[in-house]
Amino acid sequence: SAVISQKPSRDICQRGTSLTIQCQVDSQVTMMFWYRQQPGQSLTLIATANQGSEATYESGFVIDKFPISRPNLTFSTLTVSNMSPEDSSIYLCSVPGSTTGITSGYTFGSGTRLTVV
Amino acid sequence: QKEVEQNSGPLSVPEGAIASLNCTYSDRGSQSFFWYRQYSGKSPELIMSIYSNGDKEDGRFTAQLNKASQYVSLLIRDSQPSDSATYLCAVKAYSSASKIIFGSGTRLSIRP
Numbered sequence: 728s729a730v731i732s733q734k735p736s737r738d739i740c741q742r743g744t745s746l747t748i749q750c751q752v753d754s755q756v757t758m759m760f761w762y763r764q765q766p767g768q769s770l771t772l773i774a775t776a777n778q779g780s781e782a783t784y785e786s787g788f789v790i791d792k793f794p795i796s797r798p799n800l801t802f803s804t805l806t807v808s809n810m811s812p813e814d815s816s817i818y819l820c821s822v823p824g825s826t827t828g829i830t831s832g833y834t835f836g837s838g839t840r841l842t843v844v
Numbered sequence: 845q846k847e848v849e850q851n852s853g854p855l856s857v858p859e860g861a862i863a864s865l866n867c868t869y870s871d872r873g874s875q876s877f878f879w880y881r882q883y884s885g886k887s888p889e890l891i892m893s894i895y896s897n898g899d900k901e902d903g904r905f906t907a908q909l910n911k912a913s914q915y916v917s918l919l920i921r922d923s924q925p926s927d928s929a930t931y932l933c934a935v936k937a938y939s940s941a942s943k944i945i946f947g948s949g950t951r952l953s954i955r956p
Contacts, residue, residue: 769948819887832878835887
């Protein structure tokens, strides 16, 4: 099962600035997924990151606000641009595979807790 | 209508009892169904997956799927305080082979 290293684990940022979140996977994966989890809410898919092509964004999310890079099959970054307090959330990357021995479903990184002030 | 619906809870269950968590989904063509457990401040952890109608058991956990009713449930037997967490139902969308849609989660509390 894939092991994901996500960083930073948390950050406090000023409004108007940008933050880049990194996810490193210990094995090659075709797809990586970026989710957002707002306080007390469930997970919302932001985009699917494909190696060698542009990310596929879900409704309500745009590339200018959440640019994604996928330079190879083990790494991806998500940038939260021009941040506002509404962007305060937990951001998680995810890849196919599981750490609990269940071969289907997806594994999540440890998450990045972002607070915008 | 939300794509995946769960009762937000909190659901309070005495220690040793059976906890029953329910989920409905809207996409009749969905093929794969998952239950994730999320402790406060942690990322979700996959605990069960189910693909066919009927029951699937793994230790104290049993997942149940009824595609005709578009209904998925998770039973936790002999509930322990360590089972206190938020449980997320997730469905793999038929229209996109790799995308998973999450419900809002049910907060479960096991009282001693």
